[in-house]
Amino acid sequence: MTKKILILLLILIPIKANALIEVDITRGNLNPLPLAVSPLSIDEKSRKGFEKILKKENIGSEISNIVENNLRTSGLFNPLDKKAFLQAPDIANLKPRFEDWNLIKAQALITGKVNYVDDKLRVEFRLWDVLAAKEMMALAFTTVPNNWRRVGHIISDKVYERLTGEKGYFDTRIIYVSEEGPKTQRVKKLAIMDQDGANNKFLTLGNELVLTPRFNPASQMVTYLSYFKNMPRVYLLDIETGTQEVVGDFPGMTFAPRFSPDGKKIIMSFAKDGKSDIYTMDLENRIVEKITNHPSIDTSPSYSPDGKYITFNSDRSGYQQIYVMKNDGSDVKRISFGNGLYGTPVWSPRGDLIAFTKLHKGKFYIGVMRTDGSGERLLTENYYQEAPSWSPNGRVLIFYRETKTNSKGEGFSAKLWSIDLTGYNERQIKTPTDASDPSWSSLLSN
Amino acid sequence: MRLNKIFKNTLLVLAACLVLSACATKKEVATDIQGQMQGDVYTGTDTVEYLADGVPDRVFFATNESILTTASRETLRAQAAWLRKNPNINVVLEGHADERGTREYNLALGERRANAAKDYLMTYGISSDRITVLSYGKERPVDSGSNPLAWSKNRRSVTVKAN
Numbered sequence: 205m206t207k208k209i210l211i212l213l214l215i216l217i218p219i220k221a222n223a224l225i226e227v228d229i230t231r232g233n234l235n236p237l238p239l240a241v242s243p244l245s246i247d248e249k250s251r252k253g254f255e256k257i258l259k260k261e262n263i264g265s266e267i268s269n270i271v272e273n274n275l276r277t278s279g280l281f282n283p284l285d286k287k288a289f290l291q292a293p294d295i296a297n298l299k300p301r302f303e304d305w306n307l308i309k310a311q312a313l314i315t316g317k318v319n320y321v322d323d324k325l326r327v328e329f330r331l332w333d334v335l336a337a338k339e340m341m342a343l344a345f346t347t348v349p350n351n352w353r354r355v356g357h358i359i360s361d362k363v364y365e366r367l368t369g370e371k372g373y374f375d376t377r378i379i380y381v382s383e384e385g386p387k388t389q390r391v392k393k394l395a396i397m398d399q400d401g402a403n404n405k406f407l408t409l410g411n412e413l414v415l416t417p418r419f420n421p422a423s424q425m426v427t428y429l430s431y432f433k434n435m436p437r438v439y440l441l442d443i444e445t446g447t448q449e450v451v452g453d454f455p456g457m458t459f460a461p462r463f464s465p466d467g468k469k470i471i472m473s474f475a476k477d478g479k480s481d482i483y484t485m486d487l488e489n490r491i492v493e494k495i496t497n498h499p500s501i502d503t504s505p506s507y508s509p510d511g512k513y514i515t516f517n518s519d520r521s522g523y524q525q526i527y528v529m530k531n532d533g534s535d536v537k538r539i540s541f542g543n544g545l546y547g548t549p550v551w552s553p554r555g556d557l558i559a560f561t562k563l564h565k566g567k568f569y570i571g572v573m574r575t576d577g578s579g580e581r582l583l584t585e586n587y588y589q590e591a592p593s594w595s596p597n598g599r600v601l602i603f604y605r606e607t608k609t610n611s612k613g614e615g616f617s618a619k620l621w622s623i624d625l626t627g628y629n630e631r632q633i634k635t636p637t638d639a640s641d642p643s644w645s646s647l648l649s650n
Numbered sequence: 651m652r653l654n655k656i657f658k659n660t661l662l663v664l665a666a667c668l669v670l671s672a673c674a675t676k677k678e679v680a681t682d683i684q685g686q687m688q689g690d691v692y693t694g695t696d697t698v699e700y701l702a703d704g705v706p707d708r709v710f711f712a713t714n715e716s717i718l719t720t721a722s723r724e725t726l727r728a729q730a731a732w733l734r735k736n737p738n739i740n741v742v743l744e745g746h747a748d749e750r751g752t753r754e755y756n757l758a759l760g761e762r763r764a765n766a767a768k769d770y771l772m773t774y775g776i777s778s779d780r781i782t783v784l785s786y787g788k789e790r791p792v793d794s795g796s797n798p799l800a801w802s803k804n805r806r807s808v809t810v811k812a813n
Contacts, residue, residue, distance in 0.1 A: 387794035388790065388791055457757070460754040479762075547754070548752050561752050563750070563751070587796075591752070609794055609795055611795070
């Protein structure tokens with residue numbers, strides 16, 4: 205749909221300013237930065253033009269709401285109540301009266317303007333440092349009107365990047381498994397939505413069981429497990445065209461697929477005779493390689509971002525533990541040694557950490573450890589949760605959580621949640637149905 | 651005649667009530683975990699169906715295990731005898747896990763459990779050509795409960811007629 209970057213123009217107006225505000229994202233979000241997101245100003249002619257096409261009364265306010273919501277959910281920012289704003293949006297965008305914004309304790313201010321030009325949406329926005337009374341950033345975009353939500357996400361990413369020094373994660377999508385029906389006969393469909401829950405769309409009909417979808421780095425393809433014709437196999441799905449194909453010609457169940465960081469291979473497990481080993485298939489020449497060869501269960505493989513290493517889950521020690529090996533299967537090292545069982549290792553896009561699920565004394569944890577197994581940190585504990593997936597900047601994890609049923613077997617639910625790497629800011633991500641197995645895309649625009 | 655029919659129906663309803671109440675009492679006894687599990691392996695018959703007279707369709711496993719218990723081996727010997735008597739029947743062995751494990755590992759564990767059953771059938775003379783293995787991991791529990799008894803019923807390999 206919004207395949208390649210539909211943003212037609214992105215002009216960076218270079219500025220030099222001494223950034224006085226800085227947000228440290230490595231600490232907990234105990235003191236989110238207070239900031240004001242002024243509604244983007246819009247002239248009457250443009251407002252009417254967009255109202256006709258987009259059925260939104262004021263697209264300037266709608267876009268600023270997206271920005272405000274993104275920044276709030278990041279946990280790092282505290283967008284202030286618009287009712288307290290003293291300056292009108294159009295005047296603020298020209299020259300903010302910093303004393304007014306200072307008065308309501310805003311440390312940063314976002315202003316902007318929307319225009320309807322040649323059937324296109326033109327948006328400019330500015331980020332201001334209120335205390336230093338300076339402009340920090342000014343950008344303008346022109347795009348097709350239907351892209352208005354993405355404009356809001358891109359503005360959020362730019363603001364996040366300018367204030368934290370790291371790339372944002374708002375112009376992204378989540379693919380997940382939608383779940384409905386009783387636990388014993390669950391109907392599962394692939395679904396995709398924007399990171400903030402908007403634009404939810406189902407990709408399969410629910411006729412067969414589907415599990416564990418994962419994006420490729422370009423976020424155009426998805427690999428997942430489908431029970432089509434009752435044969436559990438790894439599939440490849442092109443989100444744009446809807447074409448699907450089975451991956452490789454294996455005489456049995458293939459599962460736990462993921463892409464290599466360059467998108468050229470799929471790594472997965474193949475189960476045969478009670479043993480599960482890890483294989484790769486090159487998507488260009490279709491060559492299949494066996495990576496592990498052990499009578500144990502080897503599954504849930506995930507590449508390091510440079511593609512040189514693979515972390516995976518194995519019970520070769522007797523129980524589920526996390527291992528790291530070179531990408532050719534050599535030099536296998538166990539890295540998890542804490543109490544309990546460890547599963548679903550997934551390498552951070554920054555390369556320094558591995559996120560995992562841990563089961564210990566009847567509780568499930570989402571945690572992270574360094575790639576040599578040191579520095580284990582448990583972020584969240586619950587009755588049941590698993591399958592963390594990293595935001596593209598490696599600062600947030602999305603996972604799913606299931607509730608316990610009561611004595612009558614009622615009360616079951618599965619939902620998506622996110623949590624900061626710091627262990628703070630745990631949030632449920634609203635989905636139209638129950639949901640599991642989330643996978644976070646890369647940034648769609650860069 | 652008509653009256654007679656009504657009378658008959660009433661009797662049927664009465665009989666049904668009796669059966670139901672009998673079931674209810676039986677169920678209360680059945681939820682006693684002591685009588686239905688050995689270690690954490692399910693030994694009850696609540697969920698068991700029969701491929702033929704005296705041939706139970708499923709075997710149960712301990713947490714994280716794929717070892718066949720004495721009772722499981724007995725069940726599988728009965729299945730092997732039944733398969734030898736019915737050489738035209740092929741089967742699918744459906745391996746399952748409980749909900750207390752990660753999804754992907756459980757898929758592998760279900761496959762391992764079904765293969766344990768397959769290997770045993772093969773040692774009793776059933777050709778591997780007649781057996782297909784299919785793992786559902788934790789995707790198809792029979793009991794939706796979140797308690798040790800429900801989990802024990804869900805850790806299973808079920809033999810299903812394929813034709």
